[in-house]
Amino acid sequence: MKQFIYILSFLFSFGLFSQNQDLFEKANTFYNDNKYAEAIDNYQAILESGFHSADLYFNLANANYKLNNIAPSIYYYEKALQLSPNDADIRNNLAFAQNMTIDAIDVIPDAGLSKLIKTTTNKLSFDSWATLSVSLVFCFVILFLLYYFSYSTIRKRLTFVGSLTALTFVFITLAFAFHRYNLDKKDNPAIIFVQESKVKSTPNLKSEEAFRLHEGTKVQVVESYNDWQKIKLTDGKTGWVNSEDIKMLNDFK
Incomplete structure (x- = not known):
């Protein structure tokens, strides 16, 4: 059957x-x-x-x-x-x-160490960072075994240094992998799908209007409450829009 x-x-x-x-x-x-x-x-x-x-x-x-x-x-x-x-x-x-969109939204740039970490993290996907970490673990094991069973002083020294280097990079790549995972988890983009959306200061139709957005603008959804979504723009502004005004990009339906 x-x-x-x-x-x-x-x-x-x-x-x-x-x-x-x-x-x-x-x-x-x-x-x-x-x-x-x-x-x-x-x-x-x-x-x-x-x-x-x-x-x-x-x-x-x-x-x-x-x-x-x-x-x-x-x-x-x-x-x-x-x-x-x-x-x-x-x-x-x-x-x-x-270029057809109306809203011109500034982007707050990252600076210094934060920019370097973010740029490096985004070089690879989470899966790629994880794969690289596993490969380095494998290299560490091989080098450590060579060190353990080696009789030559020079070979022992080289394999010991090599194994420590591989282990160090294991921790570094794991850190980048988890950082990329957290970035991906927080990444919840959406597109404004109505001609004009009135962004409220609180999730209530009667609340004060914070600003307006127009169709095609990309936003980040950071919180949900009933039929409302709290959004954040690249310039740091936040507000609440009706769920019907946006379409989530992470939904594959």
């Missing part, structure tokens, strides 16, 4: 993949024919099936950009960048889309 279920599951997955491939090619044809709304409908149909890829988000963003849909184009470029962070085409197109 289990084998039969596995076969059905495989056939269903294969059928879904084939259907999505047809939709993707159909959407691309619409896009090339300048029928951007129809292309968007087909790309969205693929997303609704549960399939996600950088190419899909990129093409969906491009179609929205052609229709001057500011928030969706920025949103989907950002989604594509999450899956392919080193893609130059995605970054370039995202920059073009961001």
Whole structure:
């Protein structure tokens, strides 16, 4: 019975993949024919099936950009960048889309040691830092064994120094790995998805208006309360917006 279920599951997955491939090619044809709304409908149909890829988000963003849909184009470029962070085409197109936004928000730069640590941490992903740490542990073990079983004084000295160096870098890379993990955990970006959002000082419709944001602006969500989200801007300003005004970038639905 289990084998039969596995076969059905495989056939269903294969059928879904084939259907999505047809939709993707159909959407691309619409896009090339300048029928951007129809292309968007087909790309969205693929997303609704549960399939996600950088190419899909990129093409969906491009179609929205052609229709001057500011928030969706920025949103989907950002989604594509999450899956392919080193893609130059995605970054370039995202920059073009961001030029259509109204809000000009300053960025508070990091300085000194804080900037150095953050820059170094972001060089690698958490998985890459963790993999590097494991590799260094392996090097430490090998060098320590060579030191332990070596009879030559020079070889003992070299392997001892090498093992201590490897161990030191194990702790350093582990520190960067945990720092990257904490940064990723705190990173909760969203895009303003309404033409204009009134940012409140407290999570209440009757509270004082702190400032306003417009579609396409990227914010960080730092807290949630009922139907409200507390956001923070790159210039340090904070406030509360209605949950319906934003779309979370970390949600893959």
